[in-house]
Amino acid sequence: MSNSHLIILGLLLLFAIAHSGLAALRPKGEKILGPRLYRIGFALVSLPLAVILIIYFFNHRYDGVQLWQLQGVPAVQPIVWILSAISFFFLYPATFNLLEIAAVAKPEVHLYETGIVRICRHPQMVGQVIWCIAHTLWIGSSFTLVTSLGLVLHHLFGVWHGDRRLGARYGEAFEAVKARTSIVPFLAIAQGRQTLEWKEFIRPAYLGVTGFIALLWWAHPLLLRATASVPW
Template sequence: MSNEWLTPSHFVILGLLFGFAIAHSGLAALRPRAEKLVGARLYRVFFALVSLPLAIVLIIYFINHRYDGLQLWQLQGIPGVEIAVWTLSAISFIFLYPATFNLLEIAAIQKPQVHLFETGIIRITRHPQMVGQVIWCVAHALWLGTTFMLVTSAGLILHHLFGVWHGDRRLQARYGESFETLKSRTSIMPFLAIFQGRQTLDIKEFLKPAYVGIVVFVLLLWWAHPILIRATGSIGW
């Protein structure tokens, strides 16, 4: 079988993901020391100025090359597939963006802090962003079916799995025994701690404006998706 399907874009996306992972995780690791030097707000601004451009480049390059490589399956057009992909994507955002509950901290309007939560989505999984990323990758791999998408998914998931280890390590260093207590009552695998009786699920904790914001965001994304595809297509990357 010819390997002409293995386009350079497969390696470029891995390089972009690797660069983003080093910048994002590296800056997270430096946060305790850096905040003592320049302050929490200024460091958050610096973190955003580094991370956001890299993320935007990644998104544009991914959209423009999403059909590169070998087409392993083609499920588009099959009844129910599109709604399944959008449903999975919507669920992934619920897990991916728990940080939206602290928008003022993200924007450095309030002093950014490292929180030790055990409510809401954390009852389901201690690492919701990793779970959300896996769900997002499954949804888009189902829709696209290309080797480029699988390579992208592998890079994203590996980065988030590293983030699980790295995040726990940083919380352990900061909170010590308090984190060990939280760790004993939560799980990485979704719903595992609940099934084992170590945790309970409180639906009322999900009835908050932040979740309404996520729903609105998903609806706006659904509406703007074709516009976003056309806009990125005009960039020759």
Template sequence: MDQWLTSSHIVMLGLLFGFAIAHSGLAALRPWGEQLIGPRLYRILFALVSLPLAVVLIIYFFNHRYDGVQLWQVKQYPFVIPLVWGLSAVSFVFLYPATFNLLEIAAIEKPQVHLYETGIIRITRHPQMVGQVIWCIAHTLWLGTSFTLVTSIGLVAHHLFAVWHGDRRMRARYGEAFDAVRDRTSVIPFLAILQGRQTLQWQEFVRWSYLGVAIFIILLWQAHPFLIGATSNVAW
């Protein structure tokens, strides 16, 4: 029990809770904030709050990933490495669509809330949640520690809340237009397609952005040892 309840487990849950409050809270306040200071300044404020918190989470996770109890060990099996990297690559395919509008994210163009029903949204209405779940499965399988399991549970819980919170905000903004999209899409991947409420259009995935996803995955694979080494120099 003492191994399970190391301080790092509690700290990580606290960091995740703080990030969830900041991220989801600022998302909820977006309509009010944009009226007060404008969309561009509010996007910058959002980034100035969310990005440092995300960096802290990543560094702390890297430095404490082996804390607690070793629940299982599967690294010795040859199929595990390609499985983990394959799942990680798929997770970024789901996570990446949120960054398609890079000029809006950087506040160069006016940030907007888009009501999509194309591409990855045909598979799932909440691709970031699905991507995060897949990422957590891959890394929890690979590391097998209680710290990683606790981290993954916290991340998945936040993203499940974000599913409800996101739908609620979109319903408030778009009303019946969102209801129509919700009826033609699903949270569970491929469910709406299997039920005949949606059709998959493969040509919508032929985008330069997905080439960027592939390049990013390759660069991340190459940089992974460097990132772990760099974070180990931070005394957290």
């Protein structure tokens, strides 16, 4: 493995420690700083690390060994775009309260059992796995494979960590939600433990994600050129 492989793993580990660590410290931190100030501190730590990760990934995505090359296969590009679009529908509607994210409204911990959570209790993990499959398929380098494995491992840890924090906060109420939902997409529905309510998907958050996907598709070349100008 080249140095870039080790660097991206180090950056992923740093982000995971910061992100999951601050999430674990949230109850104590909010008592000391208050929910809004703690949310701002969380963002000031997490967002710069995420930006660094994105830039470094874009600039080194073809490093290492080219494991496969499918970019010339006609069907691959639309498959990659479709999978990427689906991944964002799992990644971002998991958090609907944008005002809380920005600390405009008081940040709260919510116990959801609606919308995308009926399909999967941890949609961000599923979205990240789909995104990693799509981009690893398209790029085919050992660097992208290593990055994807690191991201997936972090989100699998997040599944355990998230369930643990919700269980500690909500107790039996969370156990009841856990019994009616599944980590594997659609499993609880197939087993009859959950039902889909399609009207729950008619909300501004999903329209916003659709617009974001369209914007990202248009701006993707610009984003690649912008990150290429950073000498990392």
